[in-house]
Amino acid sequence: MSTTGTVRLPPGVTGVHALPADHHDGPWDSIITPPGLKERLLGQATLLLRHGRRLQQLSGAPHGLVVLAGPPGTGKTTLCQGLAQVVALALARRGATTFVEVDPHAFPSEMLGESQRAVRELFTETLPELAQRRPHTIVLIDEIEALAVRRSAAAFETNPVDVHRATDAALSGLDELRVSSPNLLMLTTTNFMPALDEAFLSRADLVVETALPDxxxxxxxxxxxxxxxxxxxxxxxxxxxxxxxxxxxxxxxxxxxxxxxxxxxxxxxxxxxxxxxxxxxxxxxxxxxxxxxxxxxxxxxx
Ligand SMILES: Nc1ncnc2c1ncn2[C@@H]1O[C@H](COP(=O)(O)OP(=O)(O)O)[C@@H](O)[C@H]1O
Ligand SMILES: [Mg+2]
Incomplete structure (x- = not known):
């Protein structure tokens, strides 16, 4: 997928693309899934992107968050990229979709308070601004456990205080994003669900587990x-x-x-x-x- 323009990307963002793009139907078709899984993913994405604003009025409004969890090499990233294209195609009549790729490893944790600040900026400035550009926005955060580290199980030596603060920032950021940008869908993947913060996981509207192929x-x-x-x-x-x-x-x-x-x-x-x-x-x-x-x-x- 081609990156739009030559402008410098905001911190943590590794790609911004306009979808649907020609010849990008490959990834979706290339992944073999159990029956019904692709329909469920496409249904979730369509509902959120098409009706996000109305859904926001409901008690128990969706967070616009999908988690794909499973062993490495089981098609999670490819499915997310494919989903972005097929849902963008389905909604193309109503306008284009911005596809944003975020690298959760891009937030430094060496400096106290630094990663917390960067994560906050991502959720409260960068993503809402990008979401203004087109009627639909899809954000892919691959290997989300790097950003939303499970706080309860994490030892403080291996997960310094700052990492916990970054998780807190991601959670409150997600809540704010849901209000500021109702037509934004966040797709996330994890190779290791136990490492993912429970409060983050509980905000997911859909959790899909991918398994090794039979x-x-x-x-x-x-x-x-x-x-x-x-x-x-x-x-x-x-x-x-x-x-x-x-x-x-x-x-x-x-x-x-x-x-x-x-x-x-x-x-x-x-x-x-x-x-x-x-x-x-x-x-x-x-x-x-x-x-x-x-x-x-x-x-x-x-
Ligand atoms: N169920 C599957 N059907 C077809 N191809 C698959 C499947 N799972 C993985 N692959 C292939 O393996 C490669 C890695 O997939 P990827 O999406 O990067 O996996 P993950 O993100 O889970 O590590 C891709 O080339 C993909 O086509
Ligand atoms: Mg992957």
Whole structure:
């Protein structure tokens, strides 16, 4: 996605994009989810962005907060990026959507009071200002546990006072944001839900847990990966259409996360220089051996 303009981005913000953007339907379609999950995500996002102002009048108004939690490599970030595009498309008739990416690691905690101040600024100045620009705004904060550290379980040596203050600032900031910017949807991800502050989690309107893929999903990811390769190298179409092969490979990928499955398939092309030179030479045997190598784990020197 292209960043709009060349202006310097506010602190903590790593990208600001206008959606829908052409050719960005890929991420949403690329992630295989249990039935109903995408509809639920799209429903939540549409309700909030379309009717945020009216919902604000209700007692128990939504916070406009969605949390995706699950192991690394299970598609959380990709789903959020995809959701931003599909909901922006669905609402395009009513105006464009601003997609803002925030890096929670960008708030320094070395200086006392510094991260608290920066987090406060993000929620009370930066995001409300960005939300003024277009009728809909989606903010993605990846690995939110860096910002909303669970205060109850956190030891003070590992989580200095300032980190706790930053969590407090994030919570009160979220409450203020809900009032100042009702048409703002905040998508957050975490690899480790127990590290996330309970009060933050309780503000979520929807918590989605992503799991490691089962054998059928892995077979689907393999089919998807090979199909994408076959778009670039049409000679690979027979491999992309070989469901028996996908099943056989999937059985050997037990325990892999989605990212590892995709990397294993891609690594098959890099096994030999001649194959790398001409990927259309890829065979079923190459795929089987690449998956077996990936299952053995990373190679540690010689
Ligand atoms: N369920 C899935 N279906 C298809 N691809 C997946 C799935 N889970 C992960 N992937 C792939 O793994 C890679 C990493 O996904 P990502 O969204 O970064 O995961 P996370 O944010 O959970 O660490 C992406 O290329 C994605 O396409
Ligand atoms: Mg991620």
């Amino acid at each position: 054998e059928d999903v892995i077979a689907g990811i393999i089919r998807g990966s090979l199909t994408e390769l076959a778009v670039q190298w049409p000679g690979l179409r027979p491999l992309a259409g070989d469901a028996g092969l996908h099943g056989k490979l999937a059985a050997r990928c037990a325990g892999f996360d989605g990212r590892k499955v995709r990397k294993a398939i891609l690594s098959a092309l890099a096994q030999r220089p001649d194959l790398a030179e001409d990927p259309e030479r890829l065979t079923a045997e190459d795929l089987v051996s690449a998956v077996a190598t990936a299952a053995e784990g990373p190679r540690v020197g010689t």
